[in-house]
Every structure is written in C-alpha cells, then in structure tokens.
Amino acid sequence: MRWPALARSTHKWLALIVAIQAVFWTLSGVYMTAVHIDIIHGDRLVKAVAPPPIAMAGLVEPAHLAHLAPGLKSATLDTQLGQPVYVVQAEGGPALFDARTGQKMSPLNAEQAAARAKALFAEDGAVVSTQYVTKAPLEIQTRPVPIWRVEFEGAWKPTFYISPFTGELVSRRHDLWRTFDFVWMLHIMDYDDRQDVNNLLIRVFTWLAVATAGTGGWLLLYSFRRKRRVRKAVA
Amino acid sequence: MTWSPMFLIRWLHKWFGLVLGLQFLLWSVSGAVMALLDHHKVAAEDAILPVAQLPAPAGIQPLARVVETAGGPVTRLQLKPLYDRWVYEATTASGVRLVDAASGALIPIDGSKARELAVARFSSQAPVVSVTHVAKPTLETRDMTLPAWRVQFADPDNTAVIVSAATGEVLGAKNDTWRLWDIAWMLHIMDYKERQSFNHPLIITLAFAAAWLALSGLILLFRSFRRSDVAWVLDPIEKMTEKRKTARVEAG
Numbered sequence: 289m290r291w292p293a294l295a296r297s298t299h300k301w302l303a304l305i306v307a308i309q310a311v312f313w314t315l316s317g318v319y320m321t322a323v324h325i326d327i328i329h330g331d332r333l334v335k336a337v338a339p340p341p342i343a344m345a346g347l348v349e350p351a352h353l354a355h356l357a358p359g360l361k362s363a364t365l366d367t368q369l370g371q372p373v374y375v376v377q378a379e380g381g382p383a384l385f386d387a388r389t390g391q392k393m394s395p396l397n398a399e400q401a402a403a404r405a406k407a408l409f410a411e412d413g414a415v416v417s418t419q420y421v422t423k424a425p426l427e428i429q430t431r432p433v434p435i436w437r438v439e440f441e442g443a444w445k446p447t448f449y450i451s452p453f454t455g456e457l458v459s460r461r462h463d464l465w466r467t468f469d470f471v472w473m474l475h476i477m478d479y480d481d482r483q484d485v486n487n488l489l490i491r492v493f494t495w496l497a498v499a500t501a502g503t504g505g506w507l508l509l510y511s512f513r514r515k516r517r518v519r520k521a522v523a
Numbered sequence: 524m525t526w527s528p529m530f531l532i533r534w535l536h537k538w539f540g541l542v543l544g545l546q547f548l549l550w551s552v553s554g555a556v557m558a559l560l561d562h563h564k565v566a567a568e569d570a571i572l573p574v575a576q577l578p579a580p581a582g583i584q585p586l587a588r589v590v591e592t593a594g595g596p597v598t599r600l601q602l603k604p605l606y607d608r609w610v611y612e613a614t615t616a617s618g619v620r621l622v623d624a625a626s627g628a629l630i631p632i633d634g635s636k637a638r639e640l641a642v643a644r645f646s647s648q649a650p651v652v653s654v655t656h657v658a659k660p661t662l663e664t665r666d667m668t669l670p671a672w673r674v675q676f677a678d679p680d681n682t683a684v685i686v687s688a689a690t691g692e693v694l695g696a697k698n699d700t701w702r703l704w705d706i707a708w709m710l711h712i713m714d715y716k717e718r719q720s721f722n723h724p725l726i727i728t729l730a731f732a733a734a735w736l737a738l739s740g741l742i743l744l745f746r747s748f749r750r751s752d753v754a755w756v757l758d759p760i761e762k763m764t765e766k767r768k769t770a771r772v773e774a775g
Contacts, residue, residue, distance in 0.1 A: 300744070300752075342597055
C-alpha cells in the first residue's frame with residue numbers, strides 16, 4: 289500500500305470509532321464555551337445584598353453555645369430573614385439557634401425553608417414547589433441530605449436547595465446548569481455520576497482522538513496539490 | 524468538475540482540517556493528558572489533613588469584646604478552632620479580623636504563623652523550603668482570596684500550601700501534578716495568559732469550527748467505506764451461505 293492510501297485508510301478506520309464522540313466533544317464544547325460559566329453557576333439568581341451589621345447587644349454569648357450544642361466544633365453568627373442566628377456544627381450534627389433566645393430552630397419546616405429561599409431569590413417568580421428530599425438527586429449528588437428543594441417560577445426552572453439544619457442556601461440549580469451537566473457527561477464520557485474524568489473509556493478515546501487528528505494531519509500532506517503546469521513542448 | 528454535496532463536504536473537511544488541525548490535535552493531546560492525571564492527585568487531596576478537633580475553651584471572650592477588637596461593626600462572626608487555639612473570624616466592612624477567642628487579642632497572620640499553620644495541616648513530614656507573601660493573583664492562587672502566604676515544602680511533589688493572610692485558613696495546595704495538569708488545561712481552554720476563562724471569543728469561534736470539522740468527518744464516513752474495505756468480513760460469510768445453498772439444492 290502506498291503512503292497516501294495508508295494514511296487515508298488509517299484515518300478512516302480510526303474515525304469510524306471516534307467520529308460520533310468527536311461530534312459530542314465539539315458540540316458540548318460549543319455549549320460550555322458559548323454560555324458563560326457565571327450564568328451556569330446561577331450567580332444572578334441570588335440577591336447580591338451586603339449583609340447588615342449585627343447588633344450584638346442582648347445576644348446569647350458564644351460561651352453558652354457549648355451548653356446548647358454539646359461537642360461544639362464551630363459556630364457562626366449570621367443573619368437569616370433579618371434575624372440574628374447561630375449556625376452550629378457539633379457532635380450531633382449541624383443545628384440552627386435563635387441568637388436572641390438560644391432556642392433551637394432546626395430542623396426547619398417547609399414554610400421556613402421556602403421563606404429563606406424566597407428572601408435570597410433575586411427574581412420575582414413565586415415558589416412553585418417545596419419538597420423534602422431524602423435521597424440526593426444527581427444535580428446535588430455531593431451534598432448532604434435530607435434537604436429542602438425549593439423550585440421557583442421563572443426561566444430555566446430556578447431551584448434552591450436549603451439545608452433544614454442550618455437554614456443556609458446549599459446549592460442553586462437551573463436548566464442551563466442541568467444542560468451543562470449533561471454535556472459535561474458527554475464530554476468526559478462518565479455516564480454514571482458525571483464526575484470521574486479518569487475513567488477508562490475517556491482515556492482510550494482521547495488517545496484514539498490523538499491518533500485520528502495525527503493521521504488527519506498526515507493525510508493533509510497529500511491532499512493539496514499545485515495545479516499541474518502544462519509544460520511547453522520543447523521546441 | 525462537479526461540486527456535488529459530498530465533494531463540497533470533503534473539500535470543506537480538508538480546509539477546516541488544515542486551519543484547525545493543530546488545535547484539534549492539541550485539544551486531543553491535552554484532553555488525553557488530563558484524563559491520565561489522577562484528579563485526586565491534581566487536587567492534592569491527600570496533602571491536606573482535616574482540621575484537628577479541639578475542645579471548646581472554658582473562657583470565651585464576649586461578643587462586645589470581639590467587636591471592639593475587630594474595630595468596627597461585624598456582619599458575620601465565626602467561632603472555630605484554628606490549629607492550637609479557638610479563634611473568632613470577624614467579617615467587617617474593612618475585611619476579616621482574626622481574634623483569639625480566649626485572650627481577645629488580634630492574631631496577625633505573618634510569615635511564621637502561616638508556616639506553622641501550613642505545617643500543621645500538611646500530611647507529609649517534608650521540611651519547609653520557603654514562605655512567600657502573595658498579594659497579586661498568580662497561576663497557583665488565581666481562584667483564591669488574597670492576600671495569602673505560599674508555603675513551599677520539599678516533598679517529592681513540590682507541594683505548596685497556600686494560607687490566607689486574613690483568616691489563617693488553608694486555601695489549597697498545588698503540586699507538580701497540578702502544574703502539569705494546568706499546562707494541559709491552558710492548551711485545552713486556549714487562555715494562555717490567566718488559564719481561567721473558557722468563554723472567550725477565540726475558543727467559541729474555534730469550537731463552532733471544530734464542531735463542523737467533526738460533523739463533516741462523520742458525514743464523510745458514510746461515503747468512505749466500500750465493499751472492498753469489509754471484504755474480510757463479508758467474503759467468508761457469503762462463502763458460507765453459498766455453500767449451504769448448494770448443499771440444500773443437492774439434498775433437495
């Protein structure tokens with residue numbers, strides 16, 4: 289077999305294996321580059337308000353927290369719905385306390401979770417549904433459960449996840465993020481949990497792609513010809 | 524010469540290949556490198572130990588004292604262990620202040636403190652090579668809140684532990700695996716300066732072009748295979764059915 293024929297044949301056979309994945313790689317690449325990552329992260333879904341200074345007078349002193357939550361690991365004095373609260377990490381897990389009375393507020397019910405989500409939501413849409421999720425859906429697979437899932441009316445189905453134990457916004461999702469996650473799965477070829485960038489399939493296919501691109505370049509050497517000049521007959 | 528659709532696609536595939544070829548190869552190679560490098564290693568997950576638990580001290584300074592030491596209204600206040608003591612991390616309008624929860628004194632994170640905190644969280648026993656102050660984003664610290672201290676260790680991976688100059692928290696660790704990965708990442712996202720953005724016009728344009736290169740290649744495949752390409756499969760099958768047929772005719 290001559291070199292051009294060999295180049296063509298290798299490129300062709302490699303492409304037969306890689307072609308569909310190459311289309312997936314490039315189309316998912318188009319989506320991931322064209323839609324800005326800040327939009328994907330949903331930055332604009334959360335109200336950007338500077339937290340107000342906390343009036344300390346009359347609040348439960350941190351020294352008292354060890355009694356409220358045995359095995360105290362850390363505590364954060366924060367503002368939720370305009371009220372000072374302590375978010376506490378302790379041996380018994382995370383918990384939320386009213387910073388003025390020391391009363392335990394967690395676990396939060398549906399109304400309390402939805403109220404916190406609504407207060408943080410930057411758009412006008414109303415709450416469509418509030419669900420208590422005990423098994424983490426794929427879109428928050430790395431986050432702890434149980435968790436409140438609060439979905440809003442609005443473009444791309446914005447959804448906030450609120451921890452029932454801390455009252456904090458744990459995650460925000462919308463359809464553009466969900467699409468990104470799907471094309472990311474296609475890009476890294478991890479069809480299980482869309483996280484493992486080192487799976488065997490991607491390792492094999494990336495090198496096949498290297499070979500396809502390489503043989504393509506090789507084939508290019510034979511693909512461009514100067515137009516044959518007509519030699520003048522020597523007189 | 525007739526410009527049939529297939530001929531046009533072949534012509535376009537060739538020219539797109541000529542223009543994009545090198546970048547396509549770089550995407551493949553950098554992708555292959557990133558797929559090979561274990562992402563746990565890249566993230567230096569094993570380099571950083573979890574925060575050591577410390578029982579809460581008996582005497583914790585009252586809130587009023589913390590606000591006074593922080594020097595302004597506090598919008599968020601965290602109480603937590605930091606290596607060998609409990610601290611308050613007070614967020615004020617002019618930045619984060621670190622206050623000793625037992626004594627009420629301000630804790631400045633200078634080079635030697637940063638070094639102490641980095642050594643405490645680093646999983647290896649390797650000695651410290653250098654401690655440098657980082658005020659402006661570098662490739663290693665581009666995603667971190669600065670200023671910070673960069674504590675370089677002499678382990679085989681050349682790990683650098685980055686410690687916040689404001690909070691004393693370990694912000695992350697960078698090793699040689701990450702540095703290699705980061706070169707592949709740069710080539711992959713074509714942001715050669717900051718290695719951060721994959722949403723710039725150059726890559727968006729080339730991504731569209733590459734999509735056409737791949738798609739035209741896929742279309743061409745349908746015309747690229749002839750019977751002679753798969754004769755090694757088809758010939759034996761046909762021979763077999765032929766044989767059966769004759770056998771049947773002879774039997775009938």
